[in-house]
Amino acid sequence: MERLSVTVNRMPQLNRQLRLKTRPEGLVRREDFDLVEQPVPELKDGEVLVRVLYLSMDPTNRVWMRDIPQYLPPVAIGEVMRALGLGRVVQSRSAQYHEGDLVQGLTGWQDYLVLHESAKGYVRLPADPGIPLPTLLGAAGMSGVTAYYGLTEIVPVQAGETLVVSAAAGSVGSVAGQLGKIMGARVVGIAGGPDKCRHLTAELGFDAAVDYKAADFKQQLKATTPDGVHVNFENVGGEVMRAVLSRMVIGGRVALCGLISGYNSAERPGDDYGILVMKRLSMRGFLVLDYTRTREAVQALAGWIRDGRLKAEETVAEGLENAPEVLNRLFDGSHRGKLVLRVDARPAIDAGRTARVGDAG
Amino acid sequence: MERLSVTVNRMPQLNRQLRLKTRPEGLVRREDFDLVEQPVPELKDGEVLVRVLYLSMDPTNRVWMRDIPQYLPPVAIGEVMRALGLGRVVQSRSAQYHEGDLVQGLTGWQDYLVLHESAKGYVRLPADPGIPLPTLLGAAGMSGVTAYYGLTEIVPVQAGETLVVSAAAGSVGSVAGQLGKIMGARVVGIAGGPDKCRHLTAELGFDAAVDYKAADFKQQLKATTPDGVHVNFENVGGEVMRAVLSRMVIGGRVALCGLISGYNSAERPGDDYGILVMKRLSMRGFLVLDYTRTREAVQALAGWIRDGRLKAEETVAEGLENAPEVLNRLFDGSHRGKLVLRVDARPAIDAGRTARVGDAG
Structure with missing residues (x-):
């Protein structure tokens, strides 16, 4: 690893932050963010100071700027823009992080991140990971x-x-x-x-x-x-x-x-x-015509119908010549259960077993 | 089973068919179909005559009338409207079907169907299935x-x-x-x-x-x-x-x-x-934040990168203050591979290992 050119011995350093000012419409504009400069705070016990080296530019960043339901809360107005990044520990008051360690996680759009050792979602990487740093946010990230x-x-x-x-x-x-x-x-x-x-x-x-x-x-x-x-x-x-x-x-x-x-x-x-x-x-x-176990299904269904666990409901309309208009009833909500057309309107046609003939509409 | 009232001994009977005349827009109209009457043809060896008793009215029928890509060819203009139905064999010249048998399958919008015993997709049911006939097209169908x-x-x-x-x-x-x-x-x-x-x-x-x-x-x-x-x-x-x-x-x-x-x-x-x-x-x-095997994945990816089987590509832009505009490059197609922002534009910052820094845009 090369020598860091960042000097860490002259605190306070200035930390630049990009904070969301207005929710962008269409493309993002620089004016949608406030560029705020403020001193890096003194570290407390258990904290480390991370110099952010690389920020991952991800399409999901754009989603985070929108006030719509999503998998994380949208970035709030006034908040540092959320982003995944890769940084290096430049100062540590934690036994878990050493100066020079690489840290990957949600660094945000800023120069420095003060991280507590207990923070979730950050991964510590060795000072020299043996792979180019941007790749750690890309193909190996x-x-x-x-x-x-x-x-x-x-x-x-x-x-x-x-x-x-x-x-x-x-x-x-x-x-x-x-x-x-x-x-x-x-x-x-x-x-x-x-x-x-x-x-x-x-x-x-x-x-x-x-x-x-x-x-x-x-x-x-x-x-x-x-x-x-x-x-x-x-x-x-x-x-x-x-x-x-x-x-x-x-x-x-x-x-x-x-x-x-x-x-x-x-x-x-x-x-x-x-x-x-x-x-x-x-x-x-799915389409039922792909189904290969129809016989088994029909047996199960018929069994439940006979047992009274499954109620079979039909709405029976009549007359082949009425088929077009009857079909429309599927879309107007005027029927219940299965809509069936009895082809011949004459009651004598095979009516013996159609006990449920009748129109629930 | 009750006696059928259809007389089958005085051929030819008339078969009414509803044939698609025009493709409906919105609701289906009767005028979208031609009602054609024609004699039922004489049966040939292996054929049965099925009296259609009930037609299943299904939303998918409406889709079949449309000339759009779908799982079956659309019904052609001039063709009998396709529909699932339940009928009874009233005449048989097939050893596989007996008069009185119920038949379920694509009967179409018509009174009679001439079915060859080798036709696929038709199910023969016993004359008395022990369940109301419309239910065979519904809850048990x-x-x-x-x-x-x-x-x-x-x-x-x-x-x-x-x-x-x-x-x-x-x-x-x-x-x-x-x-x-x-x-x-x-x-x-x-x-x-x-x-x-x-x-x-x-x-x-x-x-x-x-x-x-x-x-x-x-x-x-x-x-x-x-x-x-x-x-x-x-x-x-x-x-x-x-x-x-x-x-x-x-x-x-x-x-x-x-x-x-x-x-x-x-x-x-x-x-x-x-x-x-x-x-x-x-x-x-899916979202990668749900993934539980990240370490294993990174190892596999890093291995392939070192072996040269996986090419890692990054486009590296510079300067924290440019983050908003750089993010827009995700959407204009001007970069290749991973878009990364180097926070500090000064080349001395941790540049040692970022061999691939350079802009492919």
Whole structure:
């Protein structure tokens, strides 16, 4: 490790902080923040002073500035902007931290952080981690871990499957795509512009890359996913995601990591899908025609009906010729239970066992 | 079984068919169909003549009328409207079907179906199934099986969990809610109007019911789900679903069965979520802060970086005071890999190991 050029022996030093002044609309402006300078306070027992070296710039920062429901409280007006960062201990009154140690965690947008040794969520790293410092915030940091988590636990990708990664030249996407290759998948990346696309295939080993800014984006996507898409590692949302979903195979899986296309939009933050990320929901569409155990299900249901544990309800309308109008009743809420049309209105037709004929509407 | 009143000995009989003439917009109109009468053809060897008794009226019928991507081809103009139905064999030239047998399957909107014994997707039932005929299309038929499939395989619900079912007075929803009770869940149903809501709790055993037409719908939903919602069996979509999602616990599960609120809408068929049903996709939102194996992931990632199998890329910008503008670069596509802000612009600050500092933008 090189010698630190920060002098720590002439307190008080000045700490610059960027504090949220107004909630940005659209892009963030410098005027949305107050730049406050104040002396670094004297350390108390158990505290360490951390010089913030690098700040991680993450799409989620933009979400934190918004006063909407999310997984952490929004940053309050007047509060130092929250951010993940990497710093070095320059002064310590804690036995757990030594001067020179690296610390990773929510440092915020400021020069110095006073950290108590009991604070949660901070990771101490050795003074020389053997890896470039910015990488500790990138491929070997939260971005890389996010990609790893997504592809190993959220939607494990199998060798031979086609994986599509959006924002594939970004911090998480570039790792996700490369992990997909390590795991044996065929990997198609989506990125903006021919330079990034070339980079994905030439430098990062992606099998193909698709330019979402190109006029023929959808055709490119189709051409590069001839067998459909098995897994989508989604970072973008909006039109890009819709295009990928339309290429997915029946039963495909989506890891919803981010929805950056909507983060600057007041109307549709993260599309309708945003809440799935915030609450880590899983959602699965299904059609009964895929079901293979129908006989077993019918037996169970019929048993419960006979036992009286399950009440079967039908609304029976009559006359084949009325089918169009009867169908509309599904949408106006005027029926209860199963809506059935008796084809022949004449009561003599096979009425013997239809004890429940009658209209609850 | 009662004697059939249909006479089968005076061929040819007339078969009425409703054929799709124009694709409906909004509600279905009778004029969207041609009512065609034609003689029932003579049976060939291996064929049976089925008198259609009951037609199942299903929301998915409305989807089939639309020329949009879906799980079956849309009904073609001029084609008999596709529908699930229940009929009785009135004439047979097949050893596999006997007169009097019940047959369930895609009968279509018509009086008679000529079925070949080799046709797939038809189920033969005994002449007297011991259950009312309409129930065979409802709680003991596809509607019931759909609910059973959803709650046992798609999102198994556990005893003690809170299950919310939308369109809870409908064919699938009423069974799903009752199954939830059988499985030991606390069940809250969403239905339209106080009568239906009362019916759910008084007759069907739901723990609570919420009226989506009420002005205080969201408050009702909140009050009846004090511990949040663990599982949502979703039949409606749109605003109703959004309200339920907002009540879900972290890590909640959604079985997406239907999105009836959008089926009549030209703009947003089934919301953005429709494709999840059509393609039976699973989608899972996630946040890395939930991940418990970070150390293992970082080790794997760092190992691949050292081996050269994983390329770590960073774009490093400089100067704490520039943080707001630098953050915007996440959204304009001007960077590659991880975007990191070096807090102090002076190169002497801990630059020793940041070999990759440089701006790819």
